Amino acid sequence: VDARRAELNRQRATMGLGPVEGGSEAIGDIAKRLKDDADSLVALSVRFQQMLTEKDNELTARNAELLRSETTRKALSAESSRLQSELQRALINGSDADLLRRDLADLKSQRDALSAELSELRKKGSGVSSDEYAALKRRFDETLRAKEFFEARVKELEGDLSKAKLFASSESELLPAAVALFRDLRALEGRSDSDITTSYSGLGVELGANVLHTLNFATGSSTLSPTDEEVIAKLVNDLPDGDLLFVIGYASETGNVDSNQQLSSDRATAAATYYSGVKRPGQLVQAVYLGQTDRFSSRIPERNQIVEIWRIRKK
Numbered sequence: 001v002d003a004r005r006a007e008l009n010r011q012r013a014t015m016g017l018g019p020v021e022g023g024s025e026a027i028g029d030i031a032k033r034l035k036d037d038a039d040s041l042v043a044l045s046v047r048f049q050q051m052l053t054e055k056d057n058e059l060t061a062r063n064a065e066l067l068r069s070e071t072t073r074k075a076l077s078a079e080s081s082r083l084q085s086e087l088q089r090a091l092i093n094g095s096d097a098d099l100l101r102r103d104l105a106d107l108k109s110q111r112d113a114l115s116a117e118l119s120e121l122r123k124k125g126s127g128v129s130s131d132e133y134a135a136l137k138r139r140f141d142e143t144l145r146a147k148e149f150f151e152a153r154v155k156e157l158e159g160d161l162s163k164a165k166l167f168a169s170s171e172s173e174l175l176p177a178a179v180a181l182f183r184d185l186r187a188l189e190g191r192s193d194s195d196i197t198t199s200y201s202g203l204g205v206e207l208g209a210n211v212l213h214t215l216n217f218a219t220g221s222s223t224l225s226p227t228d229e230e231v232i233a234k235l236v237n238d239l240p241d242g243d244l245l246f247v248i249g250y251a252s253e254t255g256n257v258d259s260n261q262q263l264s265s266d267r268a269t270a271a272a273t274y275y276s277g278v279k280r281p282g283q284l285v286q287a288v289y290l291g292q293t294d295r296f297s298s299r300i301p302e303r304n305q306i307v308e309i310w311r312i313r314k315k
Contacts, residue, residue: 012037106146113139166276167269167287175286177244177312181209185248186290196295208313209246212238215271215307219254222266224274232275235309241282242314247272249289250308252301260292267307 168174174182184203188196204210212235215228224232239245249268251260265287272287279285297303 165286166272167265169265169288174288175244175284177284177315178246178286178288181207181246181310181312182248182288188295189290189293191295208315209310211308212245212311213309215267215309216302217267217305217307219252219302219305220263222263222270224270228271229274232271232309233278235275236279236283239279239283239311240314241280243284244312244314245272245275245279245283245285246310246312247275247285247287248308248310249287250296250304250306251292252304253292253294254301255292257292261289264289264291267305271307271309 165173165175168178171179171182181203184199184207188199191199200211213231215224215231217223235245247268249264249266249271251264251267253260255263268287268289272285275285293304294301295304296306
């Protein structure tokens with residue numbers, strides 16, 4: 001009996017149960033203890049099953065998270081490609097596009113980091129630890145926040161580029177296609193009528209540029225008339241994508257130099273802004289001023305209160 005009891009106690013010890021005491025214990029007490037032990041084993045079995053179920057659910061959730069992360073990575077890759085195309089178009093509008101390029105590079109770095117992390121976790125498979133999973137989740141959340149910030153920044157930059165590059169306050173801010181024409185027209189100040197006429201004729205051959213229309217303004221005004229707006233709107237159908245509509249503002253020599261400079265700027269900006277609101281995405285426009293002049297008439301000041309709308313053909 002002692003040997004059998006010792007063997008029984010060894011088996012109970014392997015199962016985490018207490019030993020059976022000596023033979024003085026009543027049969028009823030032994031039976032109760034065995035029943036309690038059996039109930040404990042059943043409870044442990046149920047708990048182990050619950051833990052297995054929880055682990056399976058956790059693994060399922062992790063796999064789903066990995067799939068969502070992969071979907072997000074692909075979406076970021078597609079977004080990166082789209083923004084790269086936007087960047088190429090933005091480069092046409094001036095040097096501020098460097099900001100867009102840097103932001104795009106930041107997004108690409110974050111996307112690549114997430115992609116590398118996902119690849120590493122795929123290799124590890126179900127052996128991913130809770131710490132690694134938490135790190136991936138943090139990286140995933142950070143990437144999403146970076147993407148949202150980048151999208152907002154792109155919209156902000158696009159708006160700034162549109163406003164900043166519509167009007168050039170100096171030669172350095174001009175689009176490359178407009179620089180030569182601006183220099184030639186600026187050099188005509190003080191030249192004779194015959195020289196100006198000859199130069200205008202030569203600009204079409206040399207630069208592929210010609211005046212499409214001239215808008216006239218009242219003294220001191222930069223407001224477009226309804227007729228002016230109709231003329232500008234019709235130009236949308238006349239210009240192919242890629243050609244530049246170059247708007248140049250002038251003022252007469254009535255008044256002072258500073259106010260006339262601002263007035264000529266306001267006139268050019270008004271015309272360019274209206275065209276920018278009705279043009280197609282592929283059409284380009286930029287405004288600049290040449291200030292006060294008497295090149296169009298030295299006897300009638302009002303004839304110098306104009307805006308010239310030039311077309312510069314894409315080369």
